[in-house]
Amino acid sequence: MSDLICPKCGKHGDEKEFIEAFCSDCYPVKLKCPTKLKLEQCKGCEKLKIGGEWTAYSDKKISDFVIGKCRGDFKYGNFDLENHIAEFTVVKDGKQTTVRRSILFEMVTTLCKYCSRISGGYFQGIVQLRGPEKKVEKYANMFIKKLSNKTFITKEEEKHGGFDLYVGSSKAVIVLLSELKVKATITRKLVGLEEGKRLYRTSFLIRL
Ligand SMILES: [Zn+2]
Ligand SMILES: [Zn+2]
Numbered sequence: 001m002s003d004l005i006c007p008k009c010g011k012h013g014d015e016k017e018f019i020e021a022f023c024s025d026c027y028p029v030k031l032k033c034p035t036k037l038k039l040e041q042c043k044g045c046e047k048l049k050i051g052g053e054w055t056a057y058s059d060k061k062i063s064d065f066v067i068g069k070c071r072g073d074f075k076y077g078n079f080d081l082e083n084h085i086a087e088f089t090v091v092k093d094g095k096q097t098t099v100r101r102s103i104l105f106e107m108v109t110t111l112c113k114y115c116s117r118i119s120g121g122y123f124q125g126i127v128q129l130r131g132p133e134k135k136v137e138k139y140a141n142m143f144i145k146k147l148s149n150k151t152f153i154t155k156e157e158e159k160h161g162g163f164d165l166y167v168g169s170s171k172a173v174i175v176l177l178s179e180l181k182v183k184a185t186i187t188r189k190l191v192g193l194e195e196g197k198r199l200y201r202t203s204f205l206i207r208l
Helices: 059-068 113-119 133-147 170-180
Strands: 036-042 048-050 053-055 076-080 085-092 095-102 104-110 125-130 153-159 162-167 185-194 197-207
Touching (some): 036 059, 048 059, 059 076, 059 085, 125 133, 133 170, 162 170, 170 197
Parallel strands (some): 036 104, 125 197
Antiparallel strands (some): 036 048, 048 053, 085 095, 125 162, 185 197
């Protein structure tokens, strides 16, 4: 039996771990956390915008971002995204305890530069497959499968005598063509300027 009673919340020493006179929830740990935080996430590719950069999504990155905004006497911290609770491990008088703070975390969905360009109708490459129907179908499926791992496919269009595939990155097409040892007739057309950079649309004509 413990006769400790937390002066802040009234919890008893039997129901809670104590540090000095306080329960571990109320122990006055020097800890400064924002009450609210938000991050931008791209609804196209799920990337997160952290420190001005778009980066691949991971729960760990969100946790590191939130904990990185907190200051205090903790050894390490972890943010529970589901419950919006930041947990900090604090060592005091050789005793280790967990301190929790709730932080209202908001994910703001938006479009990254890359995806907004695509949804705005920009695309960098067109794969034009031409040849016998069966062969075109086989190659179209293969290209769709392989390219969607690497870039965006913005449009698929059946053409008379072939198939057109609009993709976000012509570089990905070049890499795939050399992997598959497929020859293509490449033409590049200037379609506009963005932030002083020339935007090209590249066509890959593949005769099967
Ligand atoms: Zn307490
Ligand atoms: Zn995106």
